[in-house]
Each structure stands twice: as structure tokens, then as C-alpha cells.
Amino acid sequence: MVKSLKTGQFRHLIACMAAVCLALFLGTVQDLSAKPFRMGKIPDKGAAFGCGTCHVSPRGGGARNPFGIDYQKIGMPAGDKYPSELGAMDSDGDGHSNDQEFEAGTNPGKAESKPAK
Numbered sequence: 001m002v003k004s005l006k007t008g009q010f011r012h013l014i015a016c017m018a019a020v021c022l023a024l025f026l027g028t029v030q031d032l033s034a035k036p037f038r039m040g041k042i043p044d045k046g047a048a049f050g051c052g053t054c055h056v057s058p059r060g061g062g063a064r065n066p067f068g069i070d071y072q073k074i075g076m077p078a079g080d081k082y083p084s085e086l087g088a089m090d091s092d093g094d095g096h097s098n099d100q101e102f103e104a105g106t107n108p109g110k111a112e113s114k115p116a117k
Contacts, residue, residue: 036060041075041082043102053109067091067098067109 039046039053046053051060054068064072070091075082087099092107094114101108104115 038071038075038080041080042071043082043087043099044105048105049107049109053107065091065107065109066093066111067107070098 036046036051039050042053044053050058052058052065054064054071055061056063056065070086070089071082074086074089087102088097090097092101092109092111092113094101094111096104096106096115098108100115101113106115107113
């Protein structure tokens with residue numbers, strides 16, 4: 001037999017459903033809150049890889065790749081700038097500096113993306 005919900009139970013059910021919907025919505029806001037203005041600070045302005053230049057996800061937000069981690073350590077404290085120290089680094093450890101990667105159109109945050117020799 002199916003019991004009908006009392007008014008208090010129905011309100012509680014609606015409140016729980018609203019809380020779940022809000023949590024799902026807020027979970028997507030993280031992706032929307034990435035900082036696209038930072039792409040304007042890097043040499044290619046994010047043209048080649050967009051948010052994937054610094055983040056594991058090409059949509060941005062969340063975990064950073066090795067270049068993004070170095071940018072966070074060096075570029076952000078420098079006032080969200082791309083300092084020459086960051087350009088000289090080899091963030092992804094592929095044997096090419098970040099500047100060389102930008103010049104070649106390869107991703108400085110992914111070791112498998114490297115300039116042709």
C-alpha cells in the first residue's frame with residue numbers, strides 16, 4: 001500500500017530536492033569561475049590551448065597541470081604577470097623551456113606536447 005505524504009513530509013521532500021539541485025548547480029559553477037583574464041597574460045594569449053594551457057581540464061577550473069602550478073607559484077604572486085623566470089622554466093620536464101613551447105605552439109603543461117627537434 002502506498003501512503004500519501006503529509007504536508008510536512010511533502011515540504012521536507014521539496015526542500016531536499018531543492019538542496020540537491022542547488023548542490024548540482026554549485027558544482028558546475030567551479031568550471032565557470034576559471035580566470036580567463038589570465039590567458040591574456042601568457043605569450044599566446046591562450047590561443048592554442050585555452051584554459052588547458054594551465055589546467056588539466058581544457059574547460060579550466062580544478063586541477064592545474066605543471067605549467068599552471070608554476071604559474072600559480074611565480075606568475076600570480078608577480079601580479080598575474082608572465083615573468084621571464086617562468087618563460088625560462090621547463091614546467092612539464094620535456095627538455096624545452098616554456099618560452100620555446102609557446103614559440104612552437106606546443107603546450108608547456110604537457111610533456112607529450114613538445115616542439116619537434
